[in-house]
Every structure is written in structure tokens, then in C-alpha cells.
Amino acid sequence: MKLSALSAAVLLAALAATSAQAGDTxxxxxxxxxxxxxxxxxxxxxxxxxxxxxxxxxxxxxxxxxxxxxxxxxxxxxxxxxxxxxxxxxxxxxxxxxxxxxxxxxxxxxxxxxxxxxxxxxxFYTGTRLLVKKSSGIKDWADLKGKKVAITTGTTNMLVVRKYNDEKKLGIDVVGTKDHADALLLVETDRAAAFPMDDILLYGLKANAKDPASLEVVGEALQVEPYxxxxxxxxxxxxxxxxxxxxxxxxxxxxxxxxxxxxxxxxxxxxxxxxxxxxxxxxxxxxxxxxxxxx
Missing domain, CATH: 3.40.190.10 (Periplasmic binding protein-like II)
Structure with a gap:
């Protein structure tokens, strides 16, 4: 069925109004x-x-x-x-x-x-650092050469670490996880050597971990970003x-x-x-x- 010019105009106006409302929280x-x-x-x-x-x-x-x-x-x-x-x-x-x-x-x-x-x-302002086990001996990014790290998928941290890895040719194996708790678990269970993430999130996760004393936040911040x-x-x-x-x-x-x-x-x-x-x-x-x- 064809719409008349008037009907089409009314429909378009209604759609525009709906779109405007959707953009007006x-x-x-x-x-x-x-x-x-x-x-x-x-x-x-x-x-x-x-x-x-x-x-x-x-x-x-x-x-x-x-x-x-x-x-x-x-x-x-x-x-x-x-x-x-x-x-x-x-x-x-x-x-x-x-x-x-x-x-x-x-x-x-x-x-x-x-x-x-x-x-x-x-x-807030934060930078990408590393959450590791104290027993790992990892103190900075160079210590990750050839090792596996866990990073939450969809974060800027993954992009930053991949770029740093390419520039420094460290051969880091980056594994993506659904969320921060999943990445922490990989470190706690020795399935990843480190969890690179915003330092404040690492401090928070460490504070609420099963064994906070076994973990530490190390490394220089790769960049400072606002939340x-x-x-x-x-x-x-x-x-x-x-x-x-x-x-x-x-x-x-x-x-x-x-x-x-x-x-x-x-x-x-x-x-x-x-x-x-x-x-x-x-x-x-x-x-x-x-x-x-x-x-």
C-alpha cells in the first residue's frame, strides 16, 4: 500500500519525535x-x-x-x-x-x-601496571618476556600492552578474559604470569583477593588516563x-x-x-x- 505524501510526512515526524525522545535521557x-x-x-x-x-x-x-x-x-x-x-x-x-x-x-x-x-x-586518573604473585620475581615489564598475561577484553589496557609488546619485542602471550575477576583468577592459579590493568583496579582486586599478601602491584605505569x-x-x-x-x-x-x-x-x-x-x-x-x- 502506498503512503500519501501527508501520511509519509506524519510518519516521518513521528519517527523523528521518537528518535529525539530516545536521545533525551x-x-x-x-x-x-x-x-x-x-x-x-x-x-x-x-x-x-x-x-x-x-x-x-x-x-x-x-x-x-x-x-x-x-x-x-x-x-x-x-x-x-x-x-x-x-x-x-x-x-x-x-x-x-x-x-x-x-x-x-x-x-x-x-x-x-x-x-x-x-x-x-x-x-579519576590511572595508569597500566601489573598484578603479579610476589613469588613470581616479576618487577617490571621486561620480566614478562615470553610469558603469558591475562587482560580484560575490551579495555584500553589490552591495546596499550599489545603496542608496548610489539615495540619492545617481548613476545608476551596476551590472553583475553571476560572481566577483571577472571584475569585475577588466572594469576592466582598460575595460569598467567601477570594481569596488566589500571593500577587502582589492581589495588582493589588485591585488597579483596583470597590471599592479598601473596600478590603485589609492580611496574612503571605505561600511560596515565582519566576515568x-x-x-x-x-x-x-x-x-x-x-x-x-x-x-x-x-x-x-x-x-x-x-x-x-x-x-x-x-x-x-x-x-x-x-x-x-x-x-x-x-x-x-x-x-x-x-x-x-x-x-
Missing amino acids: LAKAAEANKITFAYRESSVPFSYLDGPGKPIGFAVDISNAVAEAVKKQTGKADLKVEWMPVTSQNRIPLLNNGTVDLECGSTTNNSARGKDVDFAINH ACMVRKDDPKFKALVDGVITGMMKSGEFEKLYDKWFMGPIPPKNQAVGLPMSDELRNNIKSPSDKPAT
């Missing part, structure tokens, strides 16, 4: 009376599980603050907040297809990802809200209190402290908030 949340946040299952201390379906962490607390701001902005005091687990591989697709509305965890803000999503104000929350592209109202929440926390001192809670004090489930003081890069970002990506 606040409108989407108000209509559904629901917003969905992503969480990671083992990105300690940013976003991880403290029991089935119970995400906690530094980035989860930021997400909860965003939820309160969304409730005020939409006038929906009873707005339902749902949580969905994501991995390094599916976090961007699930954000872009509308399954989740905010991904706040341990995601590097870089120019490549910036083509697909927008990033909020940077909330930031991801929002859908071309949604300036929601990005402005998330940015406002984070900069507000930075100006009020709440951000530093949150940092001390998750990075310096004892955290669940073992009440071990990560013990990583705030970096100069992050302190500078608190003074002058920026969403500048890594190159």
Missing part, C-alpha cells in the same frame, strides 16, 4: 518513571558487588547522587532506579541502544570512545546534569570525603583498605574540573 526517564544505571561486577572500589544484585563503590555513589538530581529535575520523587551489570565489551552498545542510561565505573575517557559516547567530568562516566552522545541536558552533580561534589568537599571512604578507609567485603592517596592529576581536576579525554 531526562524525557525518557520522566515518561517511564524509571532510569537505568550500569554497574561493573568487579571494578573495586569503583563499582562492584557486595552480595547478589547489590552494587557498591565510589562510582555507584556518584550514580546515586545523579539519581537524586534526576528526581529533582523531572519532578519525579518516586522515580525508580534500576541497575544492570555491564562488561568492558558491552557497556557502550548497551548505553547507545537505550538499555542503560548512565555508565559510571572504571571507563577510560579517550578520543576513540568519544566518537560513540559523551563523557562527563573526569573523576569518567559515559552518557549518550548529543544529549546536552543530561550531560550538563551529570557534570553539575560531579562538579558540585568537588566544590563542596563531598568528592574528597567520598574518595577517602573508598580509597583510604576499609571497604567491604573484607574491610581491607585500598590505600591509594589521591593523585596530583585528580587534585588538579578538582580545582579546575575537566572532561578532557586521553589521546
Whole structure:
């Protein structure tokens, strides 16, 4: 059946309106009376599980603050907040297809990802180092020559390590894993010599490992990259809200209190402290908030 010009115009207008609404997170949340946040299952201390379906962490607390701001902005005091687990591989697709509305965890803000999503104000800075067994004798990258390492698939760390491996001709055998906990297990069971990853995640995983004393974080950082929350592209109202929440926390001192809670004090489930003081890069970002990506 042929559409008349008027019917076609009406249909196109309806589709355009639906598309616009899909790109407007606040409108989407108000209509559904629901917003969905992503969480990671083992990105300690940013976003991880403290029991089935119970995400906690530094980035989860930021997400909860965003939820309160969304409730005020939409006038929906009873707005339902749902949580969905994501991995390094599916976090961007699930954000872009509308399954989740905010991904706040341990995601590097870089120019490549910036083509697909927008990033909020940077909330952490980290570099790729190595988690190894103390008994391994590995102290730096050169000690990995000819050895097997485990790296979470879909991370910038895998790209960085592959490039370094090629440049230095170390012959490292890189094995991809689904998530950080899987890579840690390969090291703990001697099926991989090291787990290269963002240093803060390694400290967090070590603190909650079965035998923390048997592990150590070693090696020089290959690069320094910022973490930031991801929002859908071309949604300036929601990005402005998330940015406002984070900069507000930075100006009020709440951000530093949150940092001390998750990075310096004892955290669940073992009440071990990560013990990583705030970096100069992050302190500078608190003074002058920026969403500048890594190159």
C-alpha cells in the first residue's frame, strides 16, 4: 500500500519525535518513571558487588547522587532506579541502544570512545601496571618476556600492552578474559604470569583477593588516563546534569570525603583498605574540573 505524501510526512515526524525522545535521557526517564544505571561486577572500589544484585563503590555513589538530581529535575520523587551489570565489551552498545542510561565505573575517557559516547567530568586518573604473585620475581615489564598475561577484553589496557609488546619485542602471550575477576583468577592459579590493568583496579582486586599478601602491584605505569562516566552522545541536558552533580561534589568537599571512604578507609567485603592517596592529576581536576579525554 502506498503512503500519501501527508501520511509519509506524519510518519516521518513521528519517527523523528521518537528518535529525539530516545536521545533525551531526562524525557525518557520522566515518561517511564524509571532510569537505568550500569554497574561493573568487579571494578573495586569503583563499582562492584557486595552480595547478589547489590552494587557498591565510589562510582555507584556518584550514580546515586545523579539519581537524586534526576528526581529533582523531572519532578519525579518516586522515580525508580534500576541497575544492570555491564562488561568492558558491552557497556557502550548497551548505553547507545537505550538499555542503560548512565555508565559510571572504571571507563577510560579517550578520543576513540568519544566518537560513540559523551563523557562527563573526569573523576579519576590511572595508569597500566601489573598484578603479579610476589613469588613470581616479576618487577617490571621486561620480566614478562615470553610469558603469558591475562587482560580484560575490551579495555584500553589490552591495546596499550599489545603496542608496548610489539615495540619492545617481548613476545608476551596476551590472553583475553571476560572481566577483571577472571584475569585475577588466572594469576592466582598460575595460569598467567601477570594481569596488566589500571593500577587502582589492581589495588582493589588485591585488597579483596583470597590471599592479598601473596600478590603485589609492580611496574612503571605505561600511560596515565582519566576515568569518567559515559552518557549518550548529543544529549546536552543530561550531560550538563551529570557534570553539575560531579562538579558540585568537588566544590563542596563531598568528592574528597567520598574518595577517602573508598580509597583510604576499609571497604567491604573484607574491610581491607585500598590505600591509594589521591593523585596530583585528580587534585588538579578538582580545582579546575575537566572532561578532557586521553589521546
